[in-house]
Amino acid sequence: MSESTGGGTATRGRDGGFRTGIVGVLLRIEVLKAVKRRAFWVAAGVFAAFNAMATFENVRSAHRYDWASYALPEAWPDIVFGLTGPGPFFIAVLMILLVAPEFSWRTGRQNVIDGLSKERLYSGKVMVLAGLVLLFVVTVVSIGVGGTLFSPSEGGPEFIRSTDLSYLAGSVLNMLIFGSAGLMLSVLIRSAGPGLGVLFLYLIVEEAITGLMVRGGETLRDLSEFLPYNLVQDLGDNLAHYPEVLASVNADRAERGAAPLEFLDVEVMAIAVLAYSAIFLLIAFLSMRKRDL
Numbered sequence: 092m093s094e095s096t097g098g099g100t101a102t103r104g105r106d107g108g109f110r111t112g113i114v115g116v117l118l119r120i121e122v123l124k125a126v127k128r129r130a131f132w133v134a135a136g137v138f139a140a141f142n143a144m145a146t147f148e149n150v151r152s153a154h155r156y157d158w159a160s161y162a163l164p165e166a167w168p169d170i171v172f173g174l175t176g177p178g179p180f181f182i183a184v185l186m187i188l189l190v191a192p193e194f195s196w197r198t199g200r201q202n203v204i205d206g207l208s209k210e211r212l213y214s215g216k217v218m219v220l221a222g223l224v225l226l227f228v229v230t231v232v233s234i235g236v237g238g239t240l241f242s243p244s245e246g247g248p249e250f251i252r253s254t255d256l257s258y259l260a261g262s263v264l265n266m267l268i269f270g271s272a273g274l275m276l277s278v279l280i281r282s283a284g285p286g287l288g289v290l291f292l293y294l295i296v297e298e299a300i301t302g303l304m305v306r307g308g309e310t311l312r313d314l315s316e317f318l319p320y321n322l323v324q325d326l327g328d329n330l331a332h333y334p335e336v337l338a339s340v341n342a343d344r345a346e347r348g349a350a351p352l353e354f355l356d357v358e359v360m361a362i363a364v365l366a367y368s369a370i371f372l373l374i375a376f377l378s379m380r381k382r383d384l
Contacts, residue, residue: 117215120202125219130188138181139230142173146238153242162246163239167255168329170235174262175327178227179269185223186273187286190216194281200384213379216277217372220270224263257357258332264364265323271371272319278375294320316355319367326360 125131149169152159161169193199202212239246276286297320304315315321330337331354341351354360 113211117207117211118218121215121219121222124193124198125189125222128189131185134181134185134188135226135230138177138227139234141177142231142234145169145173146234150238150242153244160244161239161242162244163236164247164249164252164255166235166239166242166244166246167251168258168333170231171255171258171262172329173231173235174227174259175265175329178231178262179265179323179327182220182223182227182266183269183273183290184287186220186270187277187290188283189219190274190277191281191283191286194277194384197384203384209380209384210376213376216274216375220267220274224266224270227266228259228263254333258329261326261332261357261361264361264368265327268319268323268364268368268371271368271375275371275375275378278378297321317363322360322363322367325354326357326364328354330354331357331360 149159149161149166153161160166199212203209207215273286273290276289277283280286280289297318301315301318301321304311316325325331330340330352337352337354344351
């Protein structure tokens with residue numbers, strides 16, 4: 092029996108199998124593009140190597156020093172740091188390197204000529220973002236948890252705590268906002284080099300703006316906490332997710348006469364990061380739909 096998949100929807104044949112739908116088509120297109128790019132393998136390899144070296148050092152410290160521990164669930168802050176530290180930058184850089192050249196190479200244009208709409212082409216790029224976030228999370232967790240198997244430290248009764256999940260979720264959101272920004276810059280600028288330049292220039296400019304706002308009074312200082320990179324830094328700080336650790340740090344700071352560290356509520360930061368991500372993705376979508384490829 093012949094089958095049709097007109098319109099990109101999956102249909103069932105007599106053998107019970109499904110033809111690939113549009114989601115599968117888009118996923119296959121983007122996977123093939125990514126695996127053929129040297130930049131993808133280099134960035135993914137460097138990221139994995141960074142986390143492997145960090146895990147190796149943690150395990151070695153656990154073997155050499157009595158005070159060092161690397162076991163679950165206490166090891167989660169060390170494991171998740173691989174996402175909060177380099178993760179967002181790797182995601183943003185990879186999104187720019189993978190998406191921006193498609194405009195100069197005309198591969199995106201060719202996909203549209205071959206039958207994809209701009210909306211579906213853009214959906215494919217969002218899939219790339221989601222796939223990279225998932226890949227990085229799996230890489231970090233696999234390497235980190237695997238390292239605990241070689242540690243002599245004894246773990247607690249739980250595998251993961253609610254605070255660990257909060258820290259992990261915050262790290263995922265940080266990668267999402269950076270990846271969304273990378274996609275937006277790719278679509279707007281359409282060139283990898285200038286796109287990367289604008290990304291890093293923005294980080295420098297925001298730091299300067301934050302310095303001015305902090306000196307401008309309490310209201311401006313409070314508003315500066317909602318700037319994108321400031322949110323990423325605070326949401327990626329483990330102290331924002333572990334109240335007991337924060338209390339201990341602030342007690343030590345009080346003894347030294349230093350001001351206590353304070354953070355916005357994690358829920359507030361998460362909502363703000365999601366809002367920024369949605370704005371970046373919307374800008375990218377509108378630009379791709381209205382401009383010629």
